[in-house]
Amino acid sequence: MPGLSGLELQDGIAERGYLIPIVFLTGHGDIPMCVRATKAGAEDFLSKPVSKEILLGAVRRALLRSEAAHEHHDRLGALRGLVDTLTPRQKAVFALVVRGRLNKQIAFELRTSVRTVKAHRHEVMFKLQVRSVAELVSLADKLVAPDARAN
Numbered sequence: 001m002p003g004l005s006g007l008e009l010q011d012g013i014a015e016r017g018y019l020i021p022i023v024f025l026t027g028h029g030d031i032p033m034c035v036r037a038t039k040a041g042a043e044d045f046l047s048k049p050v051s052k053e054i055l056l057g058a059v060r061r062a063l064l065r066s067e068a069a070h071e072h073h074d075r076l077g078a079l080r081g082l083v084d085t086l087t088p089r090q091k092a093v094f095a096l097v098v099r100g101r102l103n104k105q106i107a108f109e110l111r112t113s114v115r116t117v118k119a120h121r122h123e124v125m126f127k128l129q130v131r132s133v134a135e136l137v138s139l140a141d142k143l144v145a146p147d148a149r150a151n
Contacts, residue, residue: 021043023044026046097124098136
């Protein structure tokens with residue numbers, strides 16, 4: 001491409017935060033270029049000439065992974081939206097519950113009563129649409145390290 005290399009274009013796309021699948025098709029590629037492209041998120045790196053079947057297969061895989069990444073991103077956004085409905089005190093209770101603290105320990109740490117902690121905990125569970133502490137911990141885990149589970 002005149003004026004911009006494929007790797008530079010890929011860097012620009014990543015800097016802007018776009019979730020676009022990339023399949024490199026090059027006539028002048030080498031191993032370091034392939035490594036750099038794939039580490040930066042390219043779905044595939046093909047050298048010309050390439051058969052129609054191989055190219056279409058790479059594009060299909062890229063589109064499938066892209067669709068899954070978009071779905072994951074949307075689910076994560078929805079979870080963040082739910083957490084944003086929590087009050088600051090509810091967020092504090094949420095954080096301590098998922099760290100395994102008991103109501104009594106949370107009450108002591110937040111300088112409040114166990115009864116108040118139970119009320120906040122109930123509201124947290126309701127707002128985040130979970131029925132158990134295990135679900136609450138799973139939700140928190142997804143929010144803490146979302147990129148590790150993109151696929």
